[in-house]
Every structure is written in C-alpha cells, then in structure tokens.
Amino acid sequence: MEDLFRGYWWLIFPLGGFVFAAWDRWLSYQRSRDTLELIKTYSAQGKDVPPELLRHVQDDAFEDDDRDDYRGRRGRRAYRRYDRHGSYWQFRSAIYTGAIAAAFWVASEYAFVPGTVGPFRVVAVVLTCVAAANLALALLASASRRK
Numbered sequence: 001m002e003d004l005f006r007g008y009w010w011l012i013f014p015l016g017g018f019v020f021a022a023w024d025r026w027l028s029y030q031r032s033r034d035t036l037e038l039i040k041t042y043s044a045q046g047k048d049v050p051p052e053l054l055r056h057v058q059d060d061a062f063e064d065d066d067r068d069d070y071r072g073r074r075g076r077r078a079y080r081r082y083d084r085h086g087s088y089w090q091f092r093s094a095i096y097t098g099a100i101a102a103a104f105w106v107a108s109e110y111a112f113v114p115g116t117v118g119p120f121r122v123v124a125v126v127l128t129c130v131a132a133a134n135l136a137l138a139l140l141a142s143a144s145r146r147k
Contacts, residue, residue: 039053091138097131101131108120
C-alpha cells in the first residue's frame with residue numbers, strides 16, 4: 001500500500017482539481033437555488049420581485065453561444081474566454097507543454113533516482129500528446145481566424 005502512494009503521489013493534484021471543481025459547481029447550485037427561493041417568497045407574498053434578483057437569474061441562465069451579445073457575468077466570461085482561445089494562446093500553451101514534456105523526457109533518460117524512469121516516461125508521453133493537441137489547435141485557430 002505504501003508503494004501505491006509513493007508511486008502515484010502526483011495523482012493528488014488532478015483529484016484535488018476535480019474536488020474543487022465539484023465544490024464550485026455545488027456552491028453555484030446553492031446560490032441559484034437560494035435566489036429562486038427568494039423570488040418564490042416575493043411572489044407568494046404578492047410583492048414585486050426586485051430587478052436585481054431577476055437580473056441575477058437571467059445572467060445565470062444566459063448561454064454564451066452568441067458572441068455578439070456580452071451581458072452580465074456569463075457574457076464577460078465568454079468574452080474573456082474568446083480572447084483566450086486565440087492562436088497566440090494556443091501556440092503559447094503548445095510551447096510551454098512541449099518544453100515541460102522535453103524536460104520530463106530528459107529526466108526519464110538521466111534518472112538519478114532509481115525507479116523514476118517509468119513514471120517520468122508516462123508523464124512525458126502524456127505531456128507530449130497534450131503539446132501536440134495544443135499545436136494542432138493553434139494551427140486550426142490561426143487558419144480559421146475571424147476577421
């Protein structure tokens with residue numbers, strides 16, 4: 001059992017990312033549910049619902065398929081993500097992941113610690129695939145750039 005934890009300690013990071021992403025989704029669900037409960041309370045009492053609450057629900061339901069309309073929190077996120085998916089950022093990601101993959105390839109060849117050749121090779125292969133995918137996405141993004 002100790003060898004399992006010693007050999008795969010790096011899995012803590014992606015698992016931690018999954019846990020934090022699930023926590024963020026759960027908090028978003030709680031926030032939306034509380035907002036809808038508050039709107040139901042206003043409606044049951046016969047009062048007008050404040051426009052801020054309706055705007056909050058509308059921003060949560062806004063789909064960012066239409067890039068010409070950037071409204072609310074989701075719209076601002078869509079605008080930032082659109083800029084981030086340009087070819088510059090894809091080439092940058094390809095270069096960084098390629099450099100890290102090269103470092104892991106070198107580390108697997110010149111492993112000074114016994115027993116690290118296998119894990120370093122696995123990480124190097126995965127990062128090489130990610131770098132190749134980023135490079136392909138960068139080439140596609142530069143070829144089909146909107147004017």
